[in-house]
Amino acid sequence: MGTARLWHAKAEFIETDTGNKVSRRATISGPQNIILGGKTVISSGAIIRGDLRRTGPGHAVVISLGRYCVVGEGCVIRPPYKTYRGNFNYYPMKIENHVHIGAGSVVEAATIGNHVQIGKNCIIGKFVIIKDCARIADNTVLPANTVVPALSLFAGVPGRFVEDLPETTQELVEMQTKQYYQRFQPIEAE
Numbered sequence: 249m250g251t252a253r254l255w256h257a258k259a260e261f262i263e264t265d266t267g268n269k270v271s272r273r274a275t276i277s278g279p280q281n282i283i284l285g286g287k288t289v290i291s292s293g294a295i296i297r298g299d300l301r302r303t304g305p306g307h308a309v310v311i312s313l314g315r316y317c318v319v320g321e322g323c324v325i326r327p328p329y330k331t332y333r334g335n336f337n338y339y340p341m342k343i344e345n346h347v348h349i350g351a352g353s354v355v356e357a358a359t360i361g362n363h364v365q366i367g368k369n370c371i372i373g374k375f376v377i378i379k380d381c382a383r384i385a386d387n388t389v390l391p392a393n394t395v396v397p398a399l400s401l402f403a404g405v406p407g408r409f410v411e412d413l414p415e416t417t418q419e420l421v422e423m424q425t426k427q428y429y430q431r432f433q434p435i436e437a438e
Contacts, residue, residue, distance in 0.1 A: 260272055260273065260292065261289075261432065264284070266284070266285075266286035266287070267286050267287040268284045268286060268287065268288045268289075268290070269288075269289045269290070269429075269432050270289075270290040271290055271291055271292040271293075271294065273292040273293055274290045274291065274292060274293065274294040274295070274296070274319075275294070275295045275296070276290070276296050276298065277295070277296065277297050277298055277299040277300075278297065278298030278299030278300070278301065278310065279298060280298070281298035281299065281301050281308055281309060281310040281311070282296055282298035282309075282310065282311045282312075282313075283309055283311070283312040283313065284313050284317075285312075285313055285314040285315040285317070285345065286315045287315050287316050287429050288313050288314075288315065288316065288317040288318070288319070289317070289318045289319065289428065289429060289432060290319045291318070291319055291320050291321040291322075291323070291351070292321050292322075293321050293322040293323075294319045294320070294321065294322065294323045294324075294325070295323070295324045295325070295326075296311060296319070296325045296326075297310075297311075297324070297325065297326035297327065298310045298311050300326055300327050300329070300338045301327070301338050302337050302338055302339075303337075308340070309340060310327050310338065310340055310341070311325060311327060311340070311341045311343070312340070312341070312342050312343065313343045313347070314343060314344045314345035314346070314347065314362070315345045315346070316345055316346045316422070316425040316426055316429055317343060317345070317346070317347045317348070317349075317425070318347070318348045318349065318425060318428050318429075319349050320348075320349055320350045320351035320352070320353065320368065321351040321352070322351055322352045323349050323350075323351065323352065323353050323354070323355065324353075324354045324355070325341070325343075325349070325355045326354075326355075326356055327339055327340060327341045327356070328341065328356045328357065328358055328374035328375045328392075329374065330374070330375075339358065339375070341355075341356075341357060341358060341359070341360075342358075342359045342360070343357075343359075343360045344359075344360060344361050344362040344364075344380075345362050345363075346362055346363045346364075346421050346422050346425040346426075347360050347362070347363075347364045347365075347366070347425075348364075348365050348366065348421070348424065348425055348428070349366045350365075350366055350367045350368035350369070350370065350386065351368045351369070352368055352369040353366055353367070353368065353369060353370040353371070353372065354370075354371050354372065355370075355372040356372060356373060356374045356375075356376070357372045357373075357374075357375070357376040357377065357378060358374075358375045358376065358377055359377050359378070360372075360378045361378055361379045361380035361381070361382065361398070362380045362381070362418070363380055363381045363417060363418045363421040363422060364378050364380070364381070364382050364383070364384075364421070365382075365383045365384070365421060365424075366378075366383075366384045367383075367384055367385050367386035367387065367388060368386045368387070369386060369387050370384050370385075370386070370387065370388045370389070370390070371388075371389045371390065372384070372390050373389070373390050373391050373392035373393070373394065374392040374393070375392055375393050376390050376392065376393065376394045376395075376396070377394075377395045377396070378390075378396040379395070379396060379397055379398035379400075380398045380399075380418070381398050381399045381413060381417040381418050381421065382396045382397065382398060382399065382400050382401070382402070382413070383400075383401045383402070383413060383417070384396070384401075384402050384403075384407065385401065385402065385403035385404075385410070387405070388402060388403050388404060388405070388407040389404075389405045389406055389407055390402065390406070390407040391406050391407075394406075394407065397409075399412055399413045399414075399415070399417055400412055400413060401413055
């Protein structure tokens with residue numbers, strides 16, 4: 249069964265030259281405005297909205313994902329927006345390395361640091377800042393402009409501080425994201 253699973257995964261995912269694995273069933277709008285750092289997995293049903301960008305001339309990076317990021321099934325990632333002095337504008341979103349976004353989550357953050365875990369079915373509001381090594385529990389709603397400190401766990405509706413995370417969080421998250429990525433490697437013929 250394991251081989252069939254990998255064959256299926258290999259057929260469903262397109263691999264880019266930098267090792268990103270993007271599901272054929274994901275929707276990437278405005279790919280010219282999206283940067284994937286490499287070895288990132290975009291799962292089936294995920295929607296990344298790079299087409300939502302500031303109006304006006306020029307080439308704009310709207311969404312930037314680092315290395316070893318995982319965008320879970322059915323996630324929606326779209327840039328935050330606001331109206332200022334009557335002008336409606338989108339703002340860029342930066343997601344650092346080793347970030348795992350659980351299935352069904354909607355993300356409109358401004359920045360997500362390194363080694364961050366976002367659970368399943370979370371709503372990350374506009375302009376949220378999540379610092380390095382933080383974790384957001386499943387089903388958490390972070391209101392707009394929330395700042396999540398480094399090494400902290402947030403949970404609930406609205407999301408609140410629950411506890412400090414151990415200093416080993418960085419190594420653990422890095423190991424998990426790399427293992428997740430490795431599972432997508434084709435099996436070598438023996």
